[in-house]
Amino acid sequence: MSDEAVTVRDLRKRYGQMVALDGVSFEIHRGETFALLGPNGAGKSTTIEILEGYRDRSSGEVDVLGTDPGHSTLAWKAKLGIVLQSTAEAGTMTVTEQLRHFAGLFPRSRDVDEVIDATGLREKAKVRISKLSGGQRRRVDVALGIIGRPELLFLDEPTTGFDPEARRDFWSLIRQLKAEGTTILLTTHYLDEAAQLSDRAGVINHGRLIDIGRIDEIGEADARVPIVRWRDRDGIRQRRTTEPAALVTALAAEFGHEPPELEVIRPSLEDIYLDLVADDAAAESAVSETEEVVA
Amino acid sequence: MTAVANDTDTSRPRAAARPRILANGMSRIRYEVKTYFRSPDAVFFTFLFPVIMLGIFTSAFSSSGDIVPARGEAGVSVGAYYLPGLVAAGLLLSGVQNLAIEIAGEKSNGTLKRLGGTPLSPVSYFIGKIGQVFVTGTLQVALLLVVARVVFGIALPTEPEVWLRFAWVFVLGITTSALLGIALSALPRSGRSASAVILPVVLVLQFISGVYLQFYLLPDWMQNIASVFPLKWMAQGMRSVFLPDSFAKLEVHDSWELGWIALVLLGWLVVGLVLSRITFRWIRKDG
Numbered sequence: 376m377s378d379e380a381v382t383v384r385d386l387r388k389r390y391g392q393m394v395a396l397d398g399v400s401f402e403i404h405r406g407e408t409f410a411l412l413g414p415n416g417a418g419k420s421t422t423i424e425i426l427e428g429y430r431d432r433s434s435g436e437v438d439v440l441g442t443d444p445g446h447s448t449l450a451w452k453a454k455l456g457i458v459l460q461s462t463a464e465a466g467t468m469t470v471t472e473q474l475r476h477f478a479g480l481f482p483r484s485r486d487v488d489e490v491i492d493a494t495g496l497r498e499k500a501k502v503r504i505s506k507l508s509g510g511q512r513r514r515v516d517v518a519l520g521i522i523g524r525p526e527l528l529f530l531d532e533p534t535t536g537f538d539p540e541a542r543r544d545f546w547s548l549i550r551q552l553k554a555e556g557t558t559i560l561l562t563t564h565y566l567d568e569a570a571q572l573s574d575r576a577g578v579i580n581h582g583r584l585i586d587i588g589r590i591d592e593i594g595e596a597d598a599r600v601p602i603v604r605w606r607d608r609d610g611i612r613q614r615r616t617t618e619p620a621a622l623v624t625a626l627a628a629e630f631g632h633e634p635p636e637l638e639v640i641r642p643s644l645e646d647i648y649l650d651l652v653a654d655d656a657a658a659e660s661a662v663s664e665t666e667e668v669v670a
Numbered sequence: 671m672t673a674v675a676n677d678t679d680t681s682r683p684r685a686a687a688r689p690r691i692l693a694n695g696m697s698r699i700r701y702e703v704k705t706y707f708r709s710p711d712a713v714f715f716t717f718l719f720p721v722i723m724l725g726i727f728t729s730a731f732s733s734s735g736d737i738v739p740a741r742g743e744a745g746v747s748v749g750a751y752y753l754p755g756l757v758a759a760g761l762l763l764s765g766v767q768n769l770a771i772e773i774a775g776e777k778s779n780g781t782l783k784r785l786g787g788t789p790l791s792p793v794s795y796f797i798g799k800i801g802q803v804f805v806t807g808t809l810q811v812a813l814l815l816v817v818a819r820v821v822f823g824i825a826l827p828t829e830p831e832v833w834l835r836f837a838w839v840f841v842l843g844i845t846t847s848a849l850l851g852i853a854l855s856a857l858p859r860s861g862r863s864a865s866a867v868i869l870p871v872v873l874v875l876q877f878i879s880g881v882y883l884q885f886y887l888l889p890d891w892m893q894n895i896a897s898v899f900p901l902k903w904m905a906q907g908m909r910s911v912f913l914p915d916s917f918a919k920l921e922v923h924d925s926w927e928l929g930w931i932a933l934v935l936l937g938w939l940v941v942g943l944v945l946s947r948i949t950f951r952w953i954r955k956d957g
Contacts, residue, residue: 427787428787429783429786429787429953449789449790449791450789452787452788452789453789455787457784457787459780459783459784459787462779462780462781462783462784463779463780464776464779464780464781464784465705465709465775465779465781467704467705467708467709468701468704468705472701472704476697476701477788479693479694479697480694480697480788480789480790481788481789482690482789503708519784523788523789
């Protein structure tokens with residue numbers, strides 16, 4: 376058995392003239408939680424749907440649990456759990472009925488009641504899915520994704536529509552699955568979620584992977600340097616420094632009193648990510664400008 | 671990975687797959703039947719429709735006297751005359767109309783995408799759909815016959831060999847209809863347009879095939895067109911079951927043509943099977 380649950384090499388996808396993926400490569404190790412981050416339309420969902428076997432690729436190599444998703448088998452699908460972006464199904468079954476049915480489709484499924492409890496659906500167990508709120512339906516999606524006891528779990532924006540408490544519950548569920556050895560591929564808009572859950576992350580933009588690494592390594596070293604921000608006569612000032620305490624002390628001495636609106640900011644994953652995507656966009660427009668000049 | 675390891679990897683699940691496909695198919699049938707009876711659209715426009723039409727025909731023409739095969743011969747009431755056509759219409763509605771609209775909807779609302787991500791074989795899914803049509807079609811015709819007998823006092827055949835004929839026309843008709851429904855579900859571009867695409871096809875077929883209009887009164891060209899499609903033959907088969915043999919002379923070739931009924935329905939069954947197999951996808955891969 377390979378150490379990699381997922382291997383992607385130079386993955387490309389074109390829709391007619393539109394290039395959706397332009398040479399993406401990464402691996403996901405067994406047992407790892409990997410987050411795929413990026414703005415809307417960057418290619419996250421295209422990537423995840425190619426790995427799930429829903430889309431064909433234009434070129435490149437893909438291996439998911441030892442199988443090429445382009446030639447999937449039922450035995451291979453039995454090892455996957457897929458939580459798609461939200462769907463609009465009729466929902467005529469109750470939560471329990473739906474889970475029981477799907478449990479029956481998998482060879483070594485989890486206990487239905489356990490999954491209902493783990494996803495916080497106990498009170499809604501006997502309610503038809505069509506009668507649930509958006510967030511509750513999303514819990515059902517997650518429950519259906521894990522009912523088959525997957526080796527590899529795909530979560531495409533799983534917590535959309537969750538209230539903060541539901542997201543915390545979901546996080547602890549994911550940690551539990553991870554502790555059981557499940558490999559997880561997560562896409563999310565919530566960077567705090569990626570920071571909470573994932574071991575590593577890849578940032579995708581305009582169909583290219585612009586960064587990949589451990590969550591505490593994403594972005595350049597500079598991007599992690601703390602920022603000290605304060606107000607003086609000219610307005611808001613900020614400075615990056617590896618010694619924020621020294622700078623604050625100096626500022627206090629300079630002002631002779633509390634510096635107004637003083638903040639020390641340790642860049643969050645979100646800040647780093649936004650910098651990354653903005654830099655990439657700047658680089659992109661710089662390239663297209665030079666091209667225009669040449670033309 | 672070596673070739674030997676590859677062999678064992680694929681052959682073992684495959685040997686275990688067949689009973690699994692069947693078991694999943696059975697589980698799908700239960701699921702599909704439950705879904706059907708929880709969908710008000712399906713229950714009203716598919717399940718109860720023939721019963722309602724029988725009620726309308728019987729009441730509307732209650733005073734217009736019997737329909738006779740020839741002058742001076744014994745006839746049957748208008749309700750009794752329309753009963754076989756409505757039984758046939760039930761086959762068409764339960765199969766073609768119900769499945770074509772339902773599957774098109776499942777395609778566009780994400781149901782099929784979700785199922786496509788599970789180890790459910792498309793064969794099990796088909797078993798589920800055909801089983802749903804079989805169960806609901808059987809209940810539908812049972813209800814229709816009970817209402818016809820009890821409410822409208824329409825006499826039903828008593829000879830066992832006629833009921834045997836009913837059984838094969840019904841099984842052949844419902845299976846053909848189910849497969850054609852699966853095949854036709856590929857036609858609508860979206861779930862929302864499905865009714866608009868499918869209903870006219872089904873409605874026109876019912877008018878030209880002798881469900882709402884007496885087939886022997888239709889012009890030849892219309893009869894010829896209808897003869898290409900399966901509903902005309904289902905209706906003819908059901909007339910052979912529910913009408914006295916003296917009515918056979920009203921048919922195009924003065925006979926029930928049971929052999930042709932079997933042949934044409936079998937032909938459409940194969941067409942439906944092949945088309946379903948070719949056109950069915952869990953999702954449009956690059957739509």
